[in-house]
Each structure stands twice: as C-alpha cells, then as structure tokens.
Amino acid sequence: xxxxxxxxxxxxxxxxxxxxxxxxxxxxxxxxxxxxxxxxxxxxxxxxxxxxxxxxxxxxxxxxxxxxxxxxxxxxxxxxxxxxxxxxxxxxxxxxxxxxxxxxxxxxxxxxxxxxxxxxxxxxxxxxxxxxxxxxxxxxxxxxxxxxxxxxxxxxxxxxxxxxxxxxxxxxxxxxxxxxxxxxxxxxxxxxxxxxxxxxxxxxxxxxxxxxxxxxxxxxxxxxxxxxxxxxxxxxxxxxxxxxxxxxxxxxxxxxxxxxxxxxxxxxxxxxxxxxxxxxxxxxxxxxxxxxxxxxxxxxxxxxxxxxxxxxxxxxxxxxxxxxxxxxxxxxxxxxxxxxxxxxxxxxxxxxxxxxxxxxx
Amino acid sequence: xxxxxxxxxxxxxxxxxxxxxxxxxxxxxxxxxxxxxxxxxxxxxxxxxxxxxxxxxxxxxxxxxxxxxxxxxxxxxxxxxxxxxxxxxxxxxxxxxxxxxxxxxxxxxxxxxxxxxxxxxxxxxxxxxxxxxxxxxxxxxxxxxxxxxxxxxxxxxxxxxxxxxxxxxxxxxxxxxxxxxxxxxxxxxxxxxxxxxxxxxxxxxxxxxxxxxxxxxxxxxxxxxxxxxxxxxxxxxxxxxxxxxxxxxxxxxxxxxxxxxxxxxxxxxxxxxxxxxxxxxxxxxxxxxxxxxxxxxxxxxxxxxxxxxxxx
Numbered sequence: 001x002x003x004x005x006x007x008x009x010x011x012x013x014x015x016x017x018x019x020x021x022x023x024x025x026x027x028x029x030x031x032x033x034x035x036x037x038x039x040x041x042x043x044x045x046x047x048x049x050x051x052x053x054x055x056x057x058x059x060x061x062x063x064x065x066x067x068x069x070x071x072x073x074x075x076x077x078x079x080x081x082x083x084x085x086x087x088x089x090x091x092x093x094x095x096x097x098x099x100x101x102x103x104x105x106x107x108x109x110x111x112x113x114x115x116x117x118x119x120x121x122x123x124x125x126x127x128x129x130x131x132x133x134x135x136x137x138x139x140x141x142x143x144x145x146x147x148x149x150x151x152x153x154x155x156x157x158x159x160x161x162x163x164x165x166x167x168x169x170x171x172x173x174x175x176x177x178x179x180x181x182x183x184x185x186x187x188x189x190x191x192x193x194x195x196x197x198x199x200x201x202x203x204x205x206x207x208x209x210x211x212x213x214x215x216x217x218x219x220x221x222x223x224x225x226x227x228x229x230x231x232x233x234x235x236x237x238x239x240x241x242x243x244x245x246x247x248x249x250x251x252x253x254x255x256x257x258x259x260x261x262x263x264x265x266x267x268x269x270x271x272x273x274x275x276x277x278x279x280x281x282x283x284x285x286x287x288x289x290x291x292x293x294x295x296x297x298x299x300x301x302x303x304x305x306x307x308x309x310x311x312x313x314x315x316x317x318x319x320x321x322x323x324x325x326x327x328x329x330x331x332x333x334x335x336x337x338x339x340x341x342x343x344x345x346x347x348x349x350x351x352x353x354x355x356x357x358x359x360x361x
Numbered sequence: 362x363x364x365x366x367x368x369x370x371x372x373x374x375x376x377x378x379x380x381x382x383x384x385x386x387x388x389x390x391x392x393x394x395x396x397x398x399x400x401x402x403x404x405x406x407x408x409x410x411x412x413x414x415x416x417x418x419x420x421x422x423x424x425x426x427x428x429x430x431x432x433x434x435x436x437x438x439x440x441x442x443x444x445x446x447x448x449x450x451x452x453x454x455x456x457x458x459x460x461x462x463x464x465x466x467x468x469x470x471x472x473x474x475x476x477x478x479x480x481x482x483x484x485x486x487x488x489x490x491x492x493x494x495x496x497x498x499x500x501x502x503x504x505x506x507x508x509x510x511x512x513x514x515x516x517x518x519x520x521x522x523x524x525x526x527x528x529x530x531x532x533x534x535x536x537x538x539x540x541x542x543x544x545x546x547x548x549x550x551x552x553x554x555x556x557x558x559x560x561x562x563x564x565x566x567x568x569x570x571x572x573x574x575x576x577x578x579x580x581x582x583x584x585x586x587x588x589x590x591x592x593x594x595x596x597x598x599x600x601x602x603x604x605x606x607x608x609x610x611x612x613x614x615x616x617x618x619x620x621x622x623x624x625x626x627x628x629x630x631x632x633x634x635x636x637x638x639x640x641x642x643x644x645x646x647x648x649x650x651x652x653x654x655x656x657x658x659x660x661x662x663x664x665x666x667x668x669x670x671x672x673x
Contacts, residue, residue, distance in 0.1 A: 053586070054471060054480075054585075054586035054587070055480065056471075056474065056475060056480035056481075056482070056585070056586055057585070057586075058481070062480070084471065084586065084587075199629055200628075201625050201628060202625070202628070203625065204625075204640045205637055205640050209585060209586065209587060209588070209590065210590055211581045211583065211585045211588055212381070212576060212580060212581050212588070212590075213625075215580065215581055216377040216380075216381065216621070216622065216625065217625045219373050219376070219377050220370065220373050220374060220377065220622075220625055220626055220629055221629065222373070223366070223369045223370045223372065223373030223374075224365055224366065224369075224370050224629050225365065225366055225369075235585045235586065235588075238482050238484075238581065238583050238585055241484075242484065242581055242582050242583060245484065245582075246582075249488070267481075268481060268482055268483070268484070
C-alpha cells in the first residue's frame with residue numbers, strides 16, 4: 001500500500017473519531033468493539049423503583065428494591081424506592097417527576113399502562129414488566145422474567161422427591177412471571193414422573209400479600225395429597241410455609257416440602273421444609289438498563305435468563321440424595337445444550353390448557 | 362384430580378372456612394356494640410392491624426400465645442379509647458377519626474415491623490393450643506374441623522351468646538341501645554351517654570384487636586404488612602348484614618368464611634371455574650345477603666351523631 005493511498009483512509013478515520021465524539025448516538029453498544037466502553041452521553045444520577053407491595057416480602061418486591069439499591073450503591077447514584085404503592089400510582093409518578101428522576105422502574109405487571117403513559121407525557125424513561133409491546137426508543141423498556149427453565153429443574157426435583165405422587169402448585173395470581181414458571185415446573189415434573197398428579201390452585205386475584213389466603217389454599221392442597229408444594233406468592237408465601245410447617249408438625253413421618261421463588265428464605269425457613277427456590281437477581285438487568293440509558297441505548301427488552309444469571313436455583317440442602325442432585329444437573333445440561341426445550345407460556349389460558357394436556361383428568 | 366382423598370379434603374375445606382370466619386366474627390361483634398351505642402368506627406381495620414402486630418410482637422418476645430392474644434386485645438382497647446376520646450368528648454368527626462386510625466394502623470405497623478425486625482419474616486416459636494376431643498375429633502370430615510380447632514375459635518363462638526345476652530338482657534346492654542337510639546332521652550333517664558359510648562367503643566376496640574391477633578398469632582403465626590387486607594371493612598358490612606344482632610353476625614361470618622374456603626376448594630375438586638369468578642363468590646354472597654336481610658334494617662337512630670348535652 002502506497003503512502004498516498006493511506007492518507008485518505010487516515011482522514012476518514014480521524015473524521016469518524018471526531019464525529020463520534022460529537023454525536024450523541026455515535027456508538028451503539030452492540031456495534032462497539034468488544035471490550036470497548038460505550039460513550040456516556042446521559043449520565044444517570046437518580047433512578048426510582050415503584051413496587052406494589054411491601055419490600056418485606058422476601059420476594060418480588062424485596063428482590064427488586066434490594067437490587068436497585070445495590071446497583072445504585074455500586075454506581076454511586078441515588079435510588080428512590082417507593083414500595084407498597086398499590087396500583088393507583090399516578091400521583092406517585094408525578095411526585096417522582098418533580099424529584100427529577102431519570103428513570104422509573106415500574107415493578108408490576110399492573111403498571112403496564114400507566115407507566116408508558118407517564119413516560120410519554122413527562123418524557124421520563126420508564127421500565128415496565130412483561131409488556132414488550134410498550135417498548136419505545138429512548139422512553140420505554142420492558143423487563144421479561146422467563147424463569148421457566150429453572151422452574152423446569154424445580155419440577156424435576158419435585159418429581160424425584162414426591163412420595164405421594166401428588167404435587168401442588170399454589171399461586172397468588174396468574175401474571176406472566178408465575179405462568180412461565182408454572183408451565184416450566186409442570187413440564188419438569190411430567191418428564192420426571194409421568195404418572196404424577198398436579199394440583200394447581202390460585203389464591204385469588206392480586207392476592208400477593210394474602211398470607212392467610214396462602215395458608216388456607218396450601219392447607220387444601222396438602223389435604224388433596226400433595227407432599228411437595230411449588231409456591232409463587234410474595235407475602236402470601238409466608239402463609240404457605242406456615243401451612244406446611246403445621247402439616248409437618250402433625251405428620252413428622254410424612255413431611256411435605258416447599259419450593260419457593262424469587263427470594264432466598266433459607267436463613268429463616270427450616271432445611272427440612274424449604275427444598276429450594278427459583279432465585280431472581282434483578283441487578284443484572286438494572287445495571288444493563290442504566291448503562292443503556294447513559295449511552296442512548298434505552299428502549300428495548302431485558303430478560304432475566306439462565307445465560308445472564310438473572311435466574312438460578314438456590315443451592316439444594318444436604319439432605320437431597322446425590323442421585324436426585326445428579327438428575328437435576330443432567331436436566332440443566334439438557335437445557336443448556338438445547339436437548340430439552342421448555343415451553344414459555346405467559347397467559348393463564350395457556351397455562352390451563354398446558355396443565356390439562358400434561359395432567360389429564 | 363382422580364385420587365383426591367375426599368374426606369381429608371372436605372375436612373380441610375370446612376376447617377379453613379371456620380378459621381376464616383373468626384377474625385370477622387370477633388371484629389363485627391365488637392362493632393355491633395359500638396354502632397348500637399351510636400359510634401361508627403371506620404378504624405376497625407387499623408385496630409385489627411394494630412392487634413395483629415402487637416399480638417405477634419408480644420408472642421414472639423415472650424413465646425406465649427396467650428400473652429400475644431392479650432396484647433392484641435389491649436392494643437385494640439388503647440386505639441378504641443383514642444377513638445372514644447376524640448369522637449365522644451372532643452366531638453371530632455367519627456368517619457375522619459376512624460379513617461385516620463386505619464391509616465395510622467397500616468403505616469405504624471409497617472414501620473415498626475421494619476424497625477424491630479428488619480423486614481425479615483419471623484415465624485412464632487409456638488403454636489396455639491387446640492381442642493382435641495377424643496372420639497369426636499376422629500369423626501370423618503367434620504370431626505377435626507369442628508372439634509380440633511385452636512381454643513380461641515371456641516372462645517369466639519362463645520362470645521356470640523354472651524354478646525347477645527349482654528346487649529339484649531342486661532342493664533348495660535339496654536344503656537348501650539338507649540344511647541344509640543335516643544341519647545337525649547337516655548341522658549334524661551340518668552344514663553351516662555359519654556361513659557356508655559366509651560365503654561362500647563372499648564369493647565369494639567378489644568374485639569377488633571383480638572380479631573387481628575387471632576389472624577397473626579393463631580392462624581398464620583407470623584406478621585406481614587397489611588395482613589388484614591380489608592377484613593375490618595368486611596366486618597363493618599357484616600355488622601350491618603347481621604342487623605347488629607350477634608347470632609346473625611355469626612351466620613354472616615360463617616357464610617363468608619365458607620364461601621372464601623370454597624373459592625379455592627372448588628377448582629381442586631375439579632370444577633373448571635376461573636379464579637376471577639370464584640373470587641367474587643364471597644362478596645356476591647355477602648351482597649345478596651345484604652340486599653335480602655339488611656334492607657329492612659333500621660340503623661341505630663343516633664349512629665354517627667355526636668352527643669352534646671342540651672344541644673339538639
């Protein structure tokens with residue numbers, strides 16, 4: 001290559017570099033050279049998270065609140081957590097706008113409409129849950145929680161450990177997050193124990209905090225013969241655990257096991273009751289979301305997945321037999337190599353149809 | 362479900378229905394005293410929440426269920442006395458005072474729960490004693506549900522004839538009804554209107570606190586934020602549904618409890634019904650009962666009206 005021929009290229013390169021520094025959308029994260037840091041064009045200093053229930057539920061709300069605070073601490077920014085907000089949050093959002101927040105994470109499927117409207121009116125970016133259709137460039141991102149693959153492993157575990165052959169699933173409502181896991185769990189159970197029976201019970205509509213309801217329904221599921229219960233409930237989970245605790249106290253030779261979701265309750269729940277949990281770690285996507293907001297990449301779908309370690313199974317207790325642990329590991333390997341495909345079913349009708357198909361009668 | 366153990370399941374269905382009725386029954390019985398005396402207590406939800414938290418905290422610290430239950434009732438009395446002082450002597454609006462107590466109960470219990478326990482769920486170390494009658498408890502389906510419940514369930518049931526007796530057949534009950542119907546006439550007859558109303562609201566507060574304590578200490582055996590979930594307001598509706606009569610209130614509470622239990626039991630029994638529909642059942646049942654039974658109900662004439670001697 002001659003020296004003369006290389007000069008125009010050098011000018012082009014210099015021009016690109018200079019132009020890139022001046023343009024706000026110069027470097028898109030996915031186009032960037034691996035390892036390169038995307039240019040920060042909108043430094044984020046204040047974010048907010050709104051949760052419908054209390055952050056004391058060691059579940060959906062608490063994991064998100066803890067997650068955003070951990071990310072904020074790591075990045076040295078401010079995080080406002082508005083918990084227990086219920087579902088009428090317009091005044092709260094207006095208040096957050098007055099506080100000049102740069103991002104509002106609307107942490108409930110019940111906020112799917114109000115938050116995109118708020119974003120459009122105020123021009124403040126929001127993140128919604130389970131509503132990919134709302135995604136808008138620079139303004140609305142979506143968080144998907146597809147934990148069906150990890151729930152499949154929980155189903156394998158339940159199938160291997162049930163003695164009665166009847167397994168219960170108790171849910172506090174039927175949002176996509178729970179529905180994905182219900183079907184994943186059911187498929188894992190069916191694959192492991194084809195003759196198992198599954199008792200599926202819904203506590204009520206938006207009964208996330210109904211601990212008494214969780215206890216009542218779990219009592220009924222246990223009475224129906226279940227000896228492993230997969231519970232998705234947030235605050236109502238404490239009622240489910242209490243029902244199993246009471247059952248186990250009365251039936252020490254026929255103890256039931258509980259599989260939890262989202263949070264880690266192993267510090268407060270007995271080893272012979274809590275089998276495992278499908279853990280959610282929101283920090284992974286909150287970190288990515290704030291980074292994207294700073295580099296003008298906001299407005300896309302973020303998914304908690306096995307790949308980004310946003311979902312995983314809580315370490316199994318020592319009491320679980322080695323061959324069962326191996327069965328779970330085999331299933332996990334099958335999911336990772338693609339030999340096991342787990343259905344992703346977000347809607348309640350789809351859940352019922354799948355359960356009817358898997359467990360007829 | 363093909364292999365449902367029907368007897369065990371129906372027993373669980375009946376048992377949970379009876380348990381669900383207890384907090385409502387206690388709170389509504391107390392409210393009947395307050396409303397019969399002319400006090401509309403919208404703070405019943407806050408009193409239940411306060412009772413739930415106080416009961417849980419004391420039971421957790423002492424390891425004694427009875428101490429927790431007593432603490433729940435005591436906190437209800439304290440909140441009831443606050444309501445009484447504000448509405449009877451200071452003549453603050455009853456509706457506003459009640460709502461303020463409900464908001465206070467929700468906020469304060471959530472704050473204290475976090476402050477004292479760091480928001481970490483704590484199960485109580487002990488369980489409530491259960492009645493266990495030989496032979497009777499073993500009767501299929503109904504045995505365990507009727508004769509194997511925690512003792513407080515039977516105390517709640519026993520409170521029904523006692524409340525009916527006190528309201529209907531005693532001098533105090535007559536005074537309560539008199540100050541709720543015609544406080545001026547009662548005053549002229551020498552009945553202390555303020556004192557009688559205050560006593561009634563103390564009973565109402567104690568019963569609401571007891572209902573909350575039952576929920577946290579006996580039933581769920583832990584505390585969660587806002588765990589009463591509107592049961593105080595349901596108790597208000599039950600009081601009217603029962604036309605302020607204890608036996609009718611018992612019937613309403615049992616109806617509601619059984620419908621709530623069926624709400625989740627029907628799908629397990631194999632009935633293909635949507636949770637949105639069955640979730641409406643208890644409330645539709647209550648609404649229907651209100652339409653049929655309560656439309657002829659004559660409210661206490663002075664309900665919600667503050668009394669000031671010499672001023673009509």
